[in-house]
Amino acid sequence: MIVGIDLGTTHSLIGVHDGHGGRLFPNAHGELLTPSVVSLDGDTVLVGQAARERLVTHPELTAATFKRQMGTDHESTLGGRRFRPEELSALVLRSLIADAESALGEKVTEAVISVPAYFSDAQRKATRAAGELAGIRVERLINEPTAAALAYGLRDREGEGRVLVLDLGGGTFDVSLLELFDGVVEVHASAGDTFLGGEDFLEVLLQAFATDTKTDLKRLPASELARLRQQMEAFKQGLSTHGDNRLQIQLLDASMEWSCTAERFETLAAPLLQRMRLPIERALRDARLVPGDIDDVVLVGGAVRMPMVGRLATRLLGRLPLRHIHPDQAIALGATLAAGLKDRAIDLDEVVLTDVCPYTLGIDVSRVDERGRYHPGYFLPVIPRNSVVPISREQSISPVSDKQKVLSIGVYQGEHPVVERNIALGRLEIPVDPTRGGDGSFRVRFTYDVDGLLQVEITDTSNGHRHDLVLQRNESALDTAQIQTRLAALQALKVHPREHLPNVALMARAERVYAEYMDNRDHVQAWLAQFRSTLESQDTARISEQRDAFTAALDALEAES
Structure with a gap:
């Protein structure tokens, strides 16, 4: 059985395409949303609501928002045990899968998992590793805005149209511009910010509270800070619902009161709203469109409930956004539909889904000035951002010196002309035969697939030898042996029935x-x-x-x- 999963920063969901549409499964509490929180109680692991409650009482044993560390070597220490983001995500996935198997009455073996459109190669590989650690095969990764548009486009739209999807979740902001026609959902442009989400809006409220009440947040015990964050989250939701709100809380044996208006909240969040504008404008510019060319705007993600987000979208794009699919559920429903496509569901036979590469991918090269001097550290694009995937492109390069014995090729993603300002994905070392002759050039081919995974091939044009080299894994990535070791450790943890x-x-x-x-x-x-x-x-x-x-x-x- 293949399922669709929205593995979110703050909440996660799971569902299946049952031939009639996407169906989401409730957890043991009867809720569709499972908090993406993990806690240890002795040798027993807790996931979801029980873990979230323990953020206040046992913060040293509880981890949340770890999706933001995916693709890094960051580790969380819970009760003397150290967990990577992939492992914590795997525990959330295991909980979701148990809910699905309980509802379906059969074993789940495969999944389509949604990821932010702006997730890097390392973050995507970490998500796949989380699936392996959870005991499932990740059949495909689908970009979150694409999943949301898939849910809207297949269910509600007739004819052609351009749709701009704005996805503001707990930890990331993604923008995708899609065109829907004749059963095709085609992505034209994608942009975003992997460090902008509802948690950042919460942070500006916390800082304002700290300033007004002269509270040093760094000096608060972990349990007190966790309790403040939890109550401030409810306070933020109240601002969205009622406009003004008042907080009463006891910190360090002192009773405190604090109030804030919706207008002040929007003023405090102005820098965050400005950060939201930039990816929207970039996506339109890359697609060579203006706001008047957009037929519909879709808002998804829990953080879009803040009225200021809807107002920003309306001002920028000149139209009211669509909201008729629950913003927390749209991505999960789209993931189930993508799973249905992989499973060849009957009612999705005529649907074609395309996506784009969200980053420019390229290599580091040396440039020659007018005096013939070489200057290293420049970025040579191979695959431009927003190229439709799957895609394969190549560039020709030559060694700097005829006596060079090794060709060192750094692989990067980003949009800056200087490589050190971009993200390094790895480095390939190619032996060079000094007696090779020929024109002295090599062909570098990049192949980027629908899951956001990159393959690099080098061909020596002098003799036709192709170096089928696998990109050296990022230092933060887990290899196969490490995955097996950590899988055994996770399986040793007890899970409550x-x-x-x-x-x-x-x-x-x-x-x-x-x-x-x-x-x-x-x-x-x-x-x-x-x-x-x-x-x-x-x-x-x-x-x-x-x-x-x-x-x-x-x-x-x-x-x-």
Whole structure:
């Protein structure tokens, strides 16, 4: 069985194309959104809602927003164990797959996973590694805006049209310009910012709070900072819903109040909104279009609920964005449709999906000045950004010296003429025979596929020898042996049975409420003791009844506080 997965920074979803359309699966709590949070409780791993509750009570054992570190060698330490971003993502994937298998009644073996359009080669390889660590084969990576447009285009549009998709998630912002015609979804341009998302808007509120209340966030204990972030997230949502909001919180045994208006929030976020403008303008410029050429604008991602985002899109593009598919679900639904395409679903037989390379890919070269002197470190593009993929392009190069024994070729992605300002993907070392003769040139061929993976080939034109060299892996990437070692370590972790997760999450929530609301600790402690006692009875009906009552009591307590 093949599924579609939206592996998000803050939340993740999973679904399948069942022949009638995309269908998303709820987790053990009955929710479609699973928080992308992982926590350790002894030798047991918690994922989702229970883990998110422990961000406050056990921040040293809990990790979140790790998608932002994908493709790096960053490690999170949880309870003495060290986890790479791929491993934490794999634990989220395992939880999603368990939910899908529970709903389907069969094993999931393959997946189409969405990634930000601006994810680099290293980040895409890390996402594939996460799939391997989770025990599935990643059949395809699909760009998130393309997935969203796929959901909108196939379900709702008739005839031709140009659609601009703006995807503002928890950690990334992506822009894709697509054309829909005769069953074809063709990407014309893609741009974005992998370090711009809802978390950054949250950060400006935190900094404003710190300035107004003279709070040094760096001096707050981890649990206090986690609690502040959690309450500030609810505060931010209130600003989007009500316009103005007031925060009451107790930090370091001091009661604090803070208020903010929607107007001030938009002023604080002005630099972030300016950063959003740049990829939008770049995508239009690359596609050689103006705002009047766009037929529809689609907003997806949880952070687009902020009214300022809709206003920005309307001002820039001169039209109201479409919102009739849930912004949190559009990417996941598109991923399920892409999975249906791979699975040859009957109702998708006539659909063709194309994508583009979001970055310029090239090599480092030396330039010769008018005096014949060589200056190294310049960027030679091989595949320009926004080229339709799959694509294969080549460039001819020559050694700097006739006596050169090795041709060293650095592979880069980026848009700067100087290579050190671009992202290094790897380096290839090609032996050169000094007696080779010929015209002295080599052909460098780049092949970029629909999954964003790059293959580099070098051909010696003097003798026709082709060097089928695999791009040396990035230092931050896991090789096959490392994946197998880490897979064994992950499998050794215990996972709560799926049917027990609502109880685990409720107890984690109670512990968080106990830590936050000092005036009600006796009540919370009594409720928690009673619920633990009920769990020991193993009476399913009684546990369900007590869980509902406990949840209602916590809801009431938090609503009053």
